Amino acid sequence: MALSKDKLGRFNPDNPMENRVTDIGPRHYWQYFPPVIQRNYGKWDYHEILEPGVLVHVSETGDKAYTVRCGGMRFMSVEFLREICDIADKFADGYVRFTTRNNIEFIVDSLEKVEALKAELAKHKFYSGSYKFPIGGTGAGVTNVVHTQGFIHCHTAAVDASSMVKAIMDGVFEHFTAMDLPAQVRISMACCLNMCGAVHCSDIALLGYHRKPPVIDHEIIDKVCEIPLAIASCPTAAIAPAKTEDGRKTVRIKEERCMFCGNCYTMCPALPLADGEGDCVVMLAGGKLSNRISPPKFSKVVIPYLPNNHPLFPEVVAAVKQVLEAYAKDARKYERLGDWAERIGWEKFFEKCGLPFTEHLIDDYRLAYDTYRTSTQFKYTDAAWAVTRAAEGEE
Amino acid sequence: MAFEPKRPQKKLNYQELRLYTDEQLKNYTEEEVKNFKPKHDIPKLEQLEDGPWPSFVADAKRYALRRHKLGQENLLINEDVVDDLLGQLELSYVHGETHWKHGGIVGVIGYGGGVIGRYSDVPEQFPGVAHFHTMRVNQVPSKFYDTNFLRGLCDLWEYRGSGLLNMHGSTGDIILLGTFTEQLEPIFQELTQVLDVDLGGSGSNLRTPECCVGKARCEYALYDTQEMCYEMVMHYQDELHRPAFPYKFKFKFDGCPNGCVASIARADMSFIGTWKDDIRINQDAVQAYINGEFPPGGGSHKGRDWGKFDIYAEVIDRCPTGCMSMEDGKLVIDNANCTRCMHCINTMPRALKPGVETGVSILFGAKAPILEGAQMSVMVIPFMKAEPPYDNIKEIIDRTFEWWMEEGKNRERLGETIQRVGLQRFCEIIGVPPAPQMVKEPRTNPYIFWKEEDVPGGFKRDIDDYRSRHAR
Numbered sequence: 001m002a003l004s005k006d007k008l009g010r011f012n013p014d015n016p017m018e019n020r021v022t023d024i025g026p027r028h029y030w031q032y033f034p035p036v037i038q039r040n041y042g043k044w045d046y047h048e049i050l051e052p053g054v055l056v057h058v059s060e061t062g063d064k065a066y067t068v069r070c071g072g073m074r075f076m077s078v079e080f081l082r083e084i085c086d087i088a089d090k091f092a093d094g095y096v097r098f099t100t101r102n103n104i105e106f107i108v109d110s111l112e113k114v115e116a117l118k119a120e121l122a123k124h125k126f127y128s129g130s131y132k133f134p135i136g137g138t139g140a141g142v143t144n145v146v147h148t149q150g151f152i153h154c155h156t157a158a159v160d161a162s163s164m165v166k167a168i169m170d171g172v173f174e175h176f177t178a179m180d181l182p183a184q185v186r187i188s189m190a191c192c193l194n195m196c197g198a199v200h201c202s203d204i205a206l207l208g209y210h211r212k213p214p215v216i217d218h219e220i221i222d223k224v225c226e227i228p229l230a231i232a233s234c235p236t237a238a239i240a241p242a243k244t245e246d247g248r249k250t251v252r253i254k255e256e257r258c259m260f261c262g263n264c265y266t267m268c269p270a271l272p273l274a275d276g277e278g279d280c281v282v283m284l285a286g287g288k289l290s291n292r293i294s295p296p297k298f299s300k301v302v303i304p305y306l307p308n309n310h311p312l313f314p315e316v317v318a319a320v321k322q323v324l325e326a327y328a329k330d331a332r333k334y335e336r337l338g339d340w341a342e343r344i345g346w347e348k349f350f351e352k353c354g355l356p357f358t359e360h361l362i363d364d365y366r367l368a369y370d371t372y373r374t375s376t377q378f379k380y381t382d383a384a385w386a387v388t389r390a391a392e393g394e395e
Numbered sequence: 396m397a398f399e400p401k402r403p404q405k406k407l408n409y410q411e412l413r414l415y416t417d418e419q420l421k422n423y424t425e426e427e428v429k430n431f432k433p434k435h436d437i438p439k440l441e442q443l444e445d446g447p448w449p450s451f452v453a454d455a456k457r458y459a460l461r462r463h464k465l466g467q468e469n470l471l472i473n474e475d476v477v478d479d480l481l482g483q484l485e486l487s488y489v490h491g492e493t494h495w496k497h498g499g500i501v502g503v504i505g506y507g508g509g510v511i512g513r514y515s516d517v518p519e520q521f522p523g524v525a526h527f528h529t530m531r532v533n534q535v536p537s538k539f540y541d542t543n544f545l546r547g548l549c550d551l552w553e554y555r556g557s558g559l560l561n562m563h564g565s566t567g568d569i570i571l572l573g574t575f576t577e578q579l580e581p582i583f584q585e586l587t588q589v590l591d592v593d594l595g596g597s598g599s600n601l602r603t604p605e606c607c608v609g610k611a612r613c614e615y616a617l618y619d620t621q622e623m624c625y626e627m628v629m630h631y632q633d634e635l636h637r638p639a640f641p642y643k644f645k646f647k648f649d650g651c652p653n654g655c656v657a658s659i660a661r662a663d664m665s666f667i668g669t670w671k672d673d674i675r676i677n678q679d680a681v682q683a684y685i686n687g688e689f690p691p692g693g694g695s696h697k698g699r700d701w702g703k704f705d706i707y708a709e710v711i712d713r714c715p716t717g718c719m720s721m722e723d724g725k726l727v728i729d730n731a732n733c734t735r736c737m738h739c740i741n742t743m744p745r746a747l748k749p750g751v752e753t754g755v756s757i758l759f760g761a762k763a764p765i766l767e768g769a770q771m772s773v774m775v776i777p778f779m780k781a782e783p784p785y786d787n788i789k790e791i792i793d794r795t796f797e798w799w800m801e802e803g804k805n806r807e808r809l810g811e812t813i814q815r816v817g818l819q820r821f822c823e824i825i826g827v828p829p830a831p832q833m834v835k836e837p838r839t840n841p842y843i844f845w846k847e848e849d850v851p852g853g854f855k856r857d858i859d860d861y862r863s864r865h866a867r
Binding site for chain 1: 400401402404405411412413414420425428429439440442443444445446447448449450451452453454455457458461471477480483484487488490491492493494495496497498504505506513527529533534535536537538539540541542543544545546547548549550551552553554555558559560561562563564565566567572573577580581582583584585587588589591592593605607608610611612613614616619621625628629632633636652653654655656657659660661690692693694695696697698699701709713715734735736737738741742744745763764765766767768769771806
C-alpha cells in the first residue's frame with residue numbers, strides 16, 4: 001500500500017470514523033531483528049568490547065554478533081535518518097537499532113563487515129567538519145548525553161538543550177572515543193525542573209533553572225486559568241488570591257517563598273517564569289541508576305549557578321570537564337563518580353574538583369535535616385578552617 | 396518462547412510506500428549545501444556547526460536546503476519550516492528564553508494523548524512554525540528497525556510535517572516534531588492504516604512502555620523484556636490512549652539490576668530482572684581471568700593501563716556483602732548472602748552467570764522532582780515469575796490502577812500517593828504482607844497509626860471510669 005499524496009490523505013472530514021484504525025500499538029519487534037539476533041535470541045553467552053564503540057556478543061551456538069555504536073543526535077532530520085538507512089542497507093542488511101541514550105547501532109555478523117562499516121562511517125562528515133557517526137560510547141568512558149527538547153519544542157524550558165549537549169560532547173569527545181575513565185560516566189541534561197530527561201540519577205547532570213518568581217499577567221489570568229488550581233499547585237503556598245485595582249480576580253506571589261519550580265506555570269499560562277537574565281544552569285553530580293556495588297542514588301547539587309550562555313555554554317563545559325578530570329585522576333577502578341565522592345567525603349570532592357561550597361548547596365526543602373552531617377567524622381579542608389576562623393577558634 | 400505478534404503484521408516495503416522518486420531524494424549537491432544560506436541569519440547557531448560531535452545545525456541546514464529544492468508542490472506544510480525553526484531558535488538564544496506558547500489542546504479523534512499542541516509566540520516572524528505540534532509514535536520495543544519502515548516514515552513525515560524528529564524521546568517514543576493542525580488526522584491515518592503503527596502516550600495516561608535490549612543481544616537478560624513490554628503495551632492500549640489517571644504512569648522493563656532503561660528512577664512501576672538460585676561459576680574461566688587471558692569487564696577498561704587483574708582488589712573485596720572468597724584456588728560464593736548487585740558478573744562475564752531460576756522484582760513509585768522531590772522506586776515484590784501471558788503481573792497492575800484512580804489526587808504520581816497514605820496501605824491494596832526488604836531500615840519514630848481493632852478494649856472509653864482511678 002502506498003502512502004497517500006492527497007492533501008487530507010485517508011482522512012474524510014465528512015465521515016471521520018471511516019476506515020479508522022485504532023489501538024494497534026507498536027510494530028512487533030521480531031521482524032526487525034537482524035538474522036544473527038533472531039537465531040541467537042536468549043542464547044547469548046558473553047560479550048566483549050573489542051575497541052571503543054565495537055562490541056562482540058558470542059552465542060552458545062558459536063555465532064557472533066558485532067555491534068558498531070555511533071554517537072547520535074536526538075534531534076535530527078529525515079535526511080539524516082535516510083543517511084542512516086543508506087548505511088544500514090549497504091553494510092548491515094537493512095537493520096539499525098537506537099539506544100536509550102540516542103546512539104545508533106549497526107549489528108553485523110563478521111569482523112570483515114565491522115571493518116567495512118567503520119571505514120564507511122569515518123567517511124561521513126558534515127560540510128562543516130563534524131562527524132556524522134563518531135564511533136564510541138562504550139565501557140568506562142563518557143557516552144551520549146540524554147536530554148530534553150529545550151527551545152526546539154518546549155514552552156517551559158529555562159535553557160536550550162541541543163546546543164548545550166553539542167558543546168559538552170565536543171568538550172569531552174576524547175572520553176567518548178576512549179575507555180580511559182574509572183567507570184562509565186553518564187551525563188544528562190534537562191531544560192527545566194519537570195525533567196522530562198529524568199536527570200536526577202546521573203553521574204553529572206545539567207539542569208536549566210529559573211531564578212525569578214513568576215510575573216503575573218493580570219489581564220488574562222482569570223480567563224485562562226483556574227485560579228484555585230494555580231494556588232494549589234504551589235508547593236510552598238507562595239501564591240495567594242488577590243484582586244486587581246479594577247476588581248478582577250488575580251493572584252499575588254509571596255516572592256520570598258518562591259523556589260522557582262515552575263509548577264504554577266504548568267498549571268497556568270498567565271504565570272510565566274522565563275527570564276533570559278535570571279535563568280541559569282544548575283550542575284548536579286554523583287547519581288547513578290545501576291545496582292552495581294552500591295544501590296542507585298540521586299545526583300546532588302554541586303554548582304548552584306552557571307550562566308546560560310547560549311549557544312556554547314563555555315562555563316558549563318568547563319565545569320563538566322573540571323569534575324570529570326578530578327574524578328578521572330583520583331577514583332579507583334570501577335568506582336562511579338558518586339561512589340568516589342562518598343568514599344573520599346563530599347568535603348574532599350569539593351576540594352579536589354576546585355568547586356566552592358556555598359550556602360545554596362545546603363538543603364532547606366522538606367527532609368533537609370536528613371542531609372545534615374550528624375557525626376564527628378569529617379576531613380579537614382580549607383572550608384573547615386574558614387569556619388574555625390569565623391568562630392574565632394583560631395588556625 | 397512466544398514470538399507471536401498480537402495481530403498479523405503488515406509487511407512493509409518501501410518501494411510500495413514511497414512518496415518521492417530517487418531523483419527527488421538526491422536533490423542537492425555537497426557544494427550547494429556548503430553555499431546554502433538559510434532564510435534567517437543564525438550566527439549563534441552557526442557556532443555549533445564545527446567540533447567533532449555531530450552537529451544538529453549542520454543537519455538542519457542541509458535539510459532546509461533539501462526542502463527548498465523539493466519545492467512547496469511536494470510538501471504539504473510550509474517549505475520554510477526548518478528555516479523558521481532555526482530562526483526562532485536563534486532568537487531564543489538572543490533572548491535566553493523559549494518562544495513557544497503554553498499548551499494548546501489538539502489531538503486525533505478518540506484519543507486523549509499522543510499529540511502535543513505547540514504554537515510559536517512569534518508567528519508573524521516565523522510563519523512556518525506558527526503551529527509546531529508533536530506526534531509521539533510508539534517505538535518498536537528496544538528500538539530495532541529496518542529501513543523499509545524508517546524510509547516510509549521519513550517520506551510520510553517530510554510530506555506532511557517538518558521532517559524533523561527525535562529517535563527517540565526520553566520516554567521511548569519516536570517523536571515527530573512539528574506539523575500543522577490540519578495534518579494531524581491525515582498523519583494518524585497514514586500511520587495506522589499504511590505504516591501499521593500507533594501513537595504513543597501523553598497526558599494523564601499510561602505512557603509508552605519501554606524496555607532494554609534484553610535477550611536480543613544481552614547475556615544478562617533475566618526475563619524476556621521485549622516480549623513483556625510488547626504484551627503490556629498491547630494489553631493496556633485503552634489506558635495508553637485515553638487518559639483516566641490522576642497523572643502520567645510509566646512502566647519500564649529492565650532485564651537485570653544494571654538497569655539500562657532507568658526504570659528504578661523513572662517508572663511508576665519498575666520491572667527489574669532477578670534470580671533466586673545460585674550464580675553459576677565456571678572455575679576454569681575464573682582462572683583465565685586471574686591469568687590475564689580474558690579482559691575484565693568485557694573489555695570496558697581497555698583505554699587505560701590499570702595493571703594486572705587482581706581478583707581480590709577488583710571483585711572479592713568490592714562485593715558489597717562480602718559473600719565471596721577463594722578456597723583452594725576456587726572462587727566460592729555464599730549465595731544466601733548475595734544481593735545480586737551484578738558487579739562480579741559484570742567484571743567476569745565469561746566466568747560468572749546469573750542463576751537460571753529467574754523472574755522480576757517489582758518496584759513502585761519513581762518520578763522526577765516535581766513536586767515533592769525526586770523519588771526512586773520502592774522494592775515491593777522481591778520476586779515474581781514473569782512468563783506469558785503474565786496474568787499474575789497484570790493482576791497486580793490492575794489493582795494498582797484501580798486504587799490509584801480512586802485514591803490519587805490530581806497531578807499526583809503513584810509514588811506520591813504511596814508516600815501520602817503509607818507503604819503499608821499500598822501493600823494491603825495489592826495484597827502482599829510487609830517485609831524488611833521494602834525498607835532500608837525500620838522507622839525511628841514510634842508514631843504508629845494503631846487501629847481500634849488492634850488494641851484490647853478498643854478506643855471507646857469512659858471518663859468516669861478513668862476518674863475512678865485518677866483524681867482530677
